[in-house]
């Protein structure tokens with residue numbers, strides 16, 4: 001089986017798995033993979049991640065120009081911003097996952113690091129999570145704001161919208177966005193309670209070990 005065929009099947013499998021577990025809904029969310037020749041596969045516009053067809057994914061050439069498949073998503077630029085700044089990125093996942101979106105709407109979070117280091121796995125898989133200010137859908141300023149952060153962060157949270165997460169592979173991007181969503185859920189569960197996150201020293205030691213900003 002070719003690399004592209006495998007990637008097409010993997011995108012559909014991961015999309016269905018996330019959809020079935022309620023991590024995305026309706027036609028929200030999108031997944032992309034960068035192939036070794038530099039071309040891209042991405043979930044199309046208006047597609048439910050729960051019912052993707054491997055043969056209908058949108059493909060783009062290495063310059064991000066539409067090549068084939070169903071019409072591309074209007075959110076493709078979020079993915080290309082990540083790939084453009086992160087040479088190691090092999091996949092990007094963007095979701096409107098409920099708890100992550102809820103955290104992106106809170107008034108009192110630190111925009112440079114939205115979630116505290118509640119667990120070691122959050123620090124190892126996500127690192128520091130910056131909040132990208134709100135821009136209306138399609139605003140070119142959103143691409144600029146994501147691009148400005150993507151060099152230092154493989155995961156960002158769009159205010160009043162949701163997370164965009166890159167990974168060296170599709171599995172790594174999936175695991176990171178799921179860790180982010182679960183940590184957002186924990187954070188919301190614990191908001192009324194005094195908490196004891198990892199200390200700054202404990203979190204820094206993990207970030208150094210895993211080369212995270």
Ligand SMILES: [Zn+2]
Nearest residue numbers: 029075161162
């Ligand atoms: Zn979105």
